[in-house]
Amino acid sequence: MLASIRxxxxxxxxxxxxxxxxxxxxxxxxxxxxxxxxxxxxTSTLSRLSYKTLLYAALPSYxxxxxxxxxxxxxxxxxxxxxxxxxxxIGFIISDLGAVLLLLALILGGIGLRRSxxxxxxxxLKASSVIATVLVAAYIVAIWAMGAKPT
Amino acid sequence: MDFYDWALxxxxxxxxxxxxxxxxxxxxVVAGRRMETLEQTRLLFxxxxxxGPLIGVGxxxxxxxGIVLAIDSDTFQVxxxxxxxxxxxxxxxxxxxxxxxxxxxxxQKLAESGGAGVETDVxxxxxxxxxxxxxxxxVAIFLLLLLDMIFKPGA
Numbered sequence: 001m002l003a004s005i006r007x008x009x010x011x012x013x014x015x016x017x018x019x020x021x022x023x024x025x026x027x028x029x030x031x032x033x034x035x036x037x038x039x040x041x042x043t044s045t046l047s048r049l050s051y052k053t054l055l056y057a058a059l060p061s062y063x064x065x066x067x068x069x070x071x072x073x074x075x076x077x078x079x080x081x082x083x084x085x086x087x088x089x090i091g092f093i094i095s096d097l098g099a100v101l102l103l104l105a106l107i108l109g110g111i112g113l114r115r116s117x118x119x120x121x122x123x124x125l126k127a128s129s130v131i132a133t134v135l136v137a138a139y140i141v142a143i144w145a146m147g148a149k150p151t
Numbered sequence: 152m153d154f155y156d157w158a159l160x161x162x163x164x165x166x167x168x169x170x171x172x173x174x175x176x177x178x179x180v181v182a183g184r185r186m187e188t189l190e191q192t193r194l195l196f197x198x199x200x201x202x203g204p205l206i207g208v209g210x211x212x213x214x215x216x217g218i219v220l221a222i223d224s225d226t227f228q229v230x231x232x233x234x235x236x237x238x239x240x241x242x243x244x245x246x247x248x249x250x251x252x253x254x255x256x257x258x259q260k261l262a263e264s265g266g267a268g269v270e271t272d273v274x275x276x277x278x279x280x281x282x283x284x285x286x287x288x289x290v291a292i293f294l295l296l297l298l299d300m301i302f303k304p305g306a
Contacts, residue, residue, distance in 0.1 A: 015301050022297075025167050026174020033175065033201045038194070045194050053178055143167050147160030148152055 010075045017068025020061050027057035028136045035129030044116045047125050051109040054132065062102055066095060090145040094138050105131040155223050162216040168209030172202040173290055180286050183277040189262060189270040192277060196259045206248065214241055232305040237296060244292045251285040258282070
């Protein structure tokens with residue numbers, strides 16, 4: 001209920017955070033789907049599409065989401081409280097681990113894509129898509145926490 | 152956590168589901184314009200079906216839960232201008248989405264028909280501005296919905 005009557009000054013920060021998060025989740029869903037569908041693809045069309053989606057959509061939108069998160073956190077003066085509410089803690093944990101996993105997926109996918117030109121790299125590409133799928137699941141938990149705000 | 156919190160969480164998840172489908176379709180629209188062979192376009196169309204359930208379930212849940220939230224809330228009413236604006240935008244989004252879906256479904260059927268000269272037609276349809284314009288119009292409507300939800304004009 002409190003979220004629905006927040007002051008207007010927070011809205012722009014929240015818009016940046018939500019828009020970044022929506023694009024991030026969409027990019028992860030797209031990358032994971034393209035990679036999984038492309039597992040049985042002889043060409044690397046879908047693997048390349050998956051990797052480019054992670055690199056050009058997921059990574060920038062993660063940065064936008066995180067900037068928006070910090071901005072909203074500051075605007076809501078949550079940084080002045082003695083301890084973070086549980087839902088903020090869930091958000092930060094998933095966001096921080098998400099950054100590490102996203103970078104790992106990008107590194108593995110990049111190496112895998114490079115090796116795929118000489119016929120290898122399928123294992124690395126699969127690992128990258130599995131990480132993207134795990135990230136989708138993790139961000140679903142984060143979205144639930146941001147909406148339900150469990151204490 | 153009470154009923155309102157749960158409904159809000161699932162309302163948000165439904166909105167993210169729609170957004171995820173829009174990002175997926177955006178990637179496919181952009182990638183589709185760069186495809187050079189019929190085989191490549193068929194691969195793209197194998198990715199697209201994920202968007203259907205995401206957008207379908209998301210659209211249903213976001214509307215139902217949005218109305219439930221407005222009824223349950225002590226702060227807002229269903230007849231508040233920003234809630235009515237959201238319902239109008241939802242209907243507009245659904246209609247533009249239906250037209251976009253029809254355009255690309257027809258292109259997919261053409262790609263799968265495999266007849267002579269199909270490749271040129273499919274690639275031309277994917278590069279034509281008609282489908283992309285419809286899709287970007289839908290993205291714009293969704294952004295308006297997002298602005299309406301966050302800023303709640305008139306509330």
